[in-house]
Amino acid sequence: MLAVAGAAAALLGSSVLGGAGGAATTGWSTPPPDKIVIDVATVNGSGCPAGTAAVAVSPDNTAFTVTYSQYVAQVGVGSKPTDFRKNCQLNLNVHVPQGFTYAIASADYRGFAHLEKGASAVQKANYYFQGSPQTASLSHQFTGRLDDSWQATDSVAVAALVWAPCGELRNFNINTELRVSAGTSDQTRTTSFMTMDSTDGSINTVYHLAWRQCP
Secondary structure, X not given: XXXXXXXXXXXXXXXXXXXXXXXXXXXXXOOOOOXXXXXXXXXXXXXXXXXXXXXXXXXXXXEEEEEEOOOEEEEEOOOOHHXXXXXXXXXXXXXXXXXXXXXXXXXXXXXXXXXXXXXXXEEEEEEEEOOOOOEEEEEEEEEOOEEEEEEEEEEOOHHHOOOOOOOOOOOEEEEEEEEEEOOOOOOOOOEEEEEOOOOOOOEEEEEEEEEEEOO
16 A cells, blocks of 8 residues: 655645636636645556555645655566566545645656667556546657656646546546567667656656636
C-alpha cells in the first residue's frame, strides 16, 4: 500500500476559481484554505510493487507528489522479456474542502534515461475519474543516443480540464507508463533503460491542482 504523508516541500501550483454560477474563469486564484486529504485505495502495476510508492500533499494544497523507488523499464543485456514496459495505476480518494472541486492542471515528470543509438522510449500518462468518460492522455517521446536526465511536463488547457463532479466522491485514477524499444540498437551487447527518478534515486512526480468553486 502507498503511504500518505502529511506534508511535502512547498510546491508551485495553480488554481481556477469559478464565479457565482460555478463556471470556471480564466483568472488564477488562491486555493481553499482547508486541507485536502488523499487516501490511496489501490496501487497496481509492475512499476510500483507494494511498498515502493508514497504520496505527500504540499502545505498549500496546490499539489501532491508521488514518489516511487522501483520504476525502471529496460531492454537488452540483463533484461527480462517483460521489462521493456512498466506501468503504475494509482487509485486515489481525494477529499476536498466543501464547496470546491478540483482537476489536475499539470504534472511534472523527471528521471534518467540511457538509450543506445537506434533505441527509443515513451513516457505516457492517463488521468480520469472513476465512472467518467472524460480522459486526459499525454505522452512524451525520447530517442537515442541519450545518456542524461530528462524532464517532461503534462499541461492541460483550462477548457480541457477534467473536473471532479461537485458533491460526489469519485476515485481519481492516474495510470503512468514507461516503455523502451531497442529499435536498431544491438540488444545482445547493450542495455537501454529509462527511469522516473530524482538525484537521490527516488522517483518524484508532482501533480499540480486546479480549483473551482461549485455552484
